[in-house]
Each structure stands twice: as structure tokens, then as C-alpha cells.
Amino acid sequence: MALLSLRxxxxxxxxxxxxxDLSLDVERGRILxxxxxxxxxxxxxxxxxxxxxxxxxxxxxxxxxxxxxxAPNAVAAAGIMRTFQNIRLFAFMTxxxxxxxxxxxxxxxxxxxxALHTPLARREDAEVRKKAFGLLDFVGLxxxxxxxxxxxxxxxxxxxxxxxxxxxxxxxxxxxEPAAGTNPAEKHxxxxxxxxxxxxxxxxxxxxxxxxxxxxxxxxxHVLDYGEKIAAxxxxxxxxxxxxxxxxxxxxx
Amino acid sequence: xxxxxxxxxxxxxLAIVLFAMPWLDKNSSHISAYADTGYIVLLAFGLNIIVGxxxxxxxxxxxxxxxxxxxxxxLASPQLGIHLNFWPMLLVSAAVSALxxxxxxxxxxxxxxxxxxxxxxxxxxIVPQVFQNLxxxxxxxxxxxxxxxxxxxxxxxxxxxxxxxxxxxxxxxLSVWLLNNLRNSRLGRAWMAIRExxxxxxxxxxxxxxxxxxxxxxxxxxxGVAGVLFAAKLSTVxxxxxxxxxxxxxxAAIVLGGMGNLAGVALGAxxxxxxxxxxxxxxxxxxxxxxxxxxxxxxxxxxxxAYRFMIYGLILVFVMLFRPEGLIPSATRRAELHAELDEExxx
Numbered sequence: 001m002a003l004l005s006l007r008x009x010x011x012x013x014x015x016x017x018x019x020x021d022l023s024l025d026v027e028r029g030r031i032l033x034x035x036x037x038x039x040x041x042x043x044x045x046x047x048x049x050x051x052x053x054x055x056x057x058x059x060x061x062x063x064x065x066x067x068x069x070x071a072p073n074a075v076a077a078a079g080i081m082r083t084f085q086n087i088r089l090f091a092f093m094t095x096x097x098x099x100x101x102x103x104x105x106x107x108x109x110x111x112x113x114x115a116l117h118t119p120l121a122r123r124e125d126a127e128v129r130k131k132a133f134g135l136l137d138f139v140g141l142x143x144x145x146x147x148x149x150x151x152x153x154x155x156x157x158x159x160x161x162x163x164x165x166x167x168x169x170x171x172x173x174x175x176x177e178p179a180a181g182t183n184p185a186e187k188h189x190x191x192x193x194x195x196x197x198x199x200x201x202x203x204x205x206x207x208x209x210x211x212x213x214x215x216x217x218x219x220x221x222h223v224l225d226y227g228e229k230i231a232a233x234x235x236x237x238x239x240x241x242x243x244x245x246x247x248x249x250x251x252x253x
Numbered sequence: 254x255x256x257x258x259x260x261x262x263x264x265x266x267l268a269i270v271l272f273a274m275p276w277l278d279k280n281s282s283h284i285s286a287y288a289d290t291g292y293i294v295l296l297a298f299g300l301n302i303i304v305g306x307x308x309x310x311x312x313x314x315x316x317x318x319x320x321x322x323x324x325x326x327x328l329a330s331p332q333l334g335i336h337l338n339f340w341p342m343l344l345v346s347a348a349v350s351a352l353x354x355x356x357x358x359x360x361x362x363x364x365x366x367x368x369x370x371x372x373x374x375x376x377x378x379i380v381p382q383v384f385q386n387l388x389x390x391x392x393x394x395x396x397x398x399x400x401x402x403x404x405x406x407x408x409x410x411x412x413x414x415x416x417x418x419x420x421x422x423x424x425x426x427l428s429v430w431l432l433n434n435l436r437n438s439r440l441g442r443a444w445m446a447i448r449e450x451x452x453x454x455x456x457x458x459x460x461x462x463x464x465x466x467x468x469x470x471x472x473x474x475x476x477g478v479a480g481v482l483f484a485a486k487l488s489t490v491x492x493x494x495x496x497x498x499x500x501x502x503x504x505a506a507i508v509l510g511g512m513g514n515l516a517g518v519a520l521g522a523x524x525x526x527x528x529x530x531x532x533x534x535x536x537x538x539x540x541x542x543x544x545x546x547x548x549x550x551x552x553x554x555x556x557x558x559a560y561r562f563m564i565y566g567l568i569l570v571f572v573m574l575f576r577p578e579g580l581i582p583s584a585t586r587r588a589e590l591h592a593e594l595d596e597e598x599x600x
Contacts, residue, residue, distance in 0.1 A: 071455070071460075072452075073456075073458050073459055073461070075456075076455075077458050084453065088452065088453040089450070089453070090449035092445075092448075093442070093446065097445070100442055101443065101446045101454070102457050104439060104442070104458045105457070105458025105459075106458075107439045109438060111471065113438070113439075114435050114437075114438025114440050114441060116434065121438060121439070124439070125438070128439075
């Protein structure tokens, strides 16, 4: 069974369809890319899955469970973590604290545990800290653990968002344009990073405009245009699909 | 490591000076002013949880202070003929204030920014009015008099400011410990994440509604404790002490000191408190003295207390102009983290 299934997912804003009748299965352990021109509804799909928007129609099934109507924090606890198209780090918290916050849903310490520094809080904090350092190692930011997140250069902020998302032990990771604004070297490193995330057993859905990156790492590519899926398949199939070429370049191209 | 031991030394020195204060300064009205500064510090700590950590602009914070003070007034005075012991009342009043924090927070915390500020401002205006108008129980504008004062074993605190001074120091020290723990706990990080980016915080699995509610009630609990101490030291409560001015004073203290940083907040509260209870009244006296010496009658009429809000306003303006992050802004805990980086093996 697929890890995530969207069934006839539809979202209307006023009279406009942002997403229309979108059905899509994400199999475990795959890297799936959503591509399409600006305004095609890709980020809306992420916002529907993570509970920012409620679907107008259709279903979101994750790991056998219906996610429709769950709040974002419940979706995170269910095992879906994400990054944002416009980086949304906790700017005035340290890099390490950002990753520690990412583990919130996996922790149990209550208010009084924290205030009284109970053995539970102490043990849990040590574990969380250790895991956070491990994730910073994984994305290559360990040396910046005590910097404020806002002080990192752009490319590193993107990697920190990924580490923060991984901290929540997701089964499914949603990456919203992780390569936007990064330089070619950073893009290259990002490709390797996404692949090693998959090797950790995390399924990845990627929204990306950089075609080299998309074609290089995706197992399958789904193309949206005006909220509807116009093509899907392996990178090779999609690349030669006339509808895709038309959506991107216009008729007669 | 050097800066850490320097910090410890400074802390030890501060503790010694605070402890020795009643010997260094024999003037009992000064000690009383130092003790009263203690409740400003506690209120600032409470408000700092809401405004500094969680980033929620709450304006009527004095309402929770009033609730704490009146709770003790009801349950430890001839007013209703109930005389509960002072020490457990510290926790009871904290709990009652926290409960009102929840009651106010539950319907309003969906509001953001300006709207929350307006609703909490309204709450801050309503609470003293309620105490004023329920005169059957609260004594109306005169308030409740003859409130019980604490005993420790057989020692009666009475109106001597010295034991209150030490009690404030003990409770503030305990508060610093609790708040430092909280700041570095799961919930403390959740509060700060909400302040930085509420939507992203929610996507990290934080239930932002309950986290904000806990910040509100925790902040209110500190105000409740401050209320009990305030009522016990004065042995009376009246609605006048809990108006909007008090709320503004607390807000000014945390902005001046450095929102979010405990040392900064304490410093800001001490400055505002001393200004309010010691420096302004004293310097009015000095000016009157100079006026008498020089036979300048206009100097005799100057009352600097009347200018206190102008002075707070000026302080806020200058802080915003020259040091918007406050006197001691939140640090990045650089030293602590560097020490850990060296110790921790690669994972």
C-alpha cells in the first residue's frame, strides 16, 4: 500500500480551482517530484497535506489514516514533516535549538518536568540534544550549532530547514523548492543530501523548478498545470511528453 | 571557561550584597523600597513569559496581580472571617491567577497581535472595576484592610520590611531557577518557536493553542504570587494599585531590560522599581530641601512622582532609539554551547 494517497483532491478558492481532482500515490522509499509552472498548485498540495488548508473535496490517506481536517501539529505528529518555499526558520533561536524544536512531537516532558528539571526532562533533553547534533552533522552544520539561525547564509538555512524537518522522525518529508536561490555547488550537495535522506528510509516528495535536480534524483515526476495533473511518469517519460512541453513553453514550441 | 567563572564570581558578589543590604542600608524606608521592587521583578518575570518568550502582546497584566492580591485578601483577613495560612496561599493564589489566565486565554488566544493587546487591555480595566464595584465583599474603593501578615514558625513579619525583603529574594531566586529550566525545556523552546514563526512552529508538531495557554497561565501564576506578597506586606489591598499604569510599568521594565532574557528583565525591573519607590520620592525630597535652603518656593511644589510616566515614556523612547534590544539582550549561550561541542563525541 502506498504511504500517501491523494484521492480526487480538490481545493477551491472562491470560484477558482487551485487543485482539481488530483489523485496520486507516493510509494514508500521513493523520491517523487511535483513540477509545473508558477501558480500550478504545487504548494497548495503541500498545504492541503499538512493541514493549513482543508480540502474542498477528496481525501488524503497517509499510512492508512485519513488526514482530512487534522491540524498541522497533528499531521506532524502523524509523521509528515516539511520545509517551506520561503524559508521559515526560528530566526532568533540557535541552529541547535531549531533542530531541537523539530523533535517537539516526539518528546513527552510537560510544563512541570521542564520547570522542575525532573529526571525525565533531563534524560529527554540530553537525547534530543544528541540527536540534534547528529542531524547537524548529517546536513553539515555542526560547526554552526550556536549561531542564530538568521545569521546563516541562505544555502545553509535551506539545509537547516531540512535538518529541522528530519528531527521529527518523519516517514514522509515534503521539500518545497529546496534548491531555490542556491548556487550550483550547493545544488549538487543538495542532490546528494536528498538521496541520503531516502537511504535513511524517509520517503521524499519534492517541489522543484530546477530540472537538472528533478531529473537527476526523482523516481517519478508528476506535472501540474492550473491545478490539474497533466502528466506523470519517470523523468525520461515526462521530459518528452508534449503536454509538458506545451505547459512550460506554450503551444507551437 | 574564563567567562563562566567570572559570571559565577559576579553572581556570588551580587548575592552577598543583596544579603548584606539591611546592614549596609539601615534606613527602613529604603529596605521597604527594595522589597517593593521585588514584586516588580516577579511581575516582570511573569509578563516576560507571555511577551518575551512567547511573543504575545498582553497589556492588562496587572489584572492577574490584582486577582492574586485579592485572593489572599479574601482568604486571610477579617473581611470574610477566613484566615488561611500565608505560605500555602502563595500556591493557592498562583493557581487562581493561572486559572484566570486560562479563562482569559481560551477564547482570546486565537487573536493575534493588536487584537490580543486590545482584549487583554480590556481585561486589565475590567478586573479592578469588578473589585471596586463588588463592595459587599471587596470593600469597594477602600479595599480590604487588616490582611494577615506572615509568620515563620514563631517569628511574625509584621510591618518590618526586612523579612519581606529576604522573602522576595528567596522567591525571586527560586523563580530564576524555575524560569531558567523552563527556558531550556521542551515547552520553553515551543514558546520561542511560536514567537519566531507560529505557522512553522505548528508544523513542527507544536500545539500552539495549548502552548500559548500554558504561557498565559504560567505568567499569570507569577503575578498571583506577587499579589500575595504585595497584599501581605501592605496588609491591605485596594483597586487603585492595579490600574493600567502598573501594567505599563511592568511592560516598560521588560522592554528596558531586554525582553526574553532573564537577567535583562530582572535588571529592567530593578531600575523601574527603584525609580518608582526610591529615586523619584527621594529626589523630590532633595529638591524640596534645596528649595527651602534657597527660599525658592516653586521648587517646593515639584513632585517628581507626578512625572513618573513621562520618565517611563522617555526611557522607552531612548531604549528604542539607542538600544532596541534592551540593556542585556538575549544571548546565544555561546560559551555554554562551545563547551559542549568540545566534549561531545561525533554522533
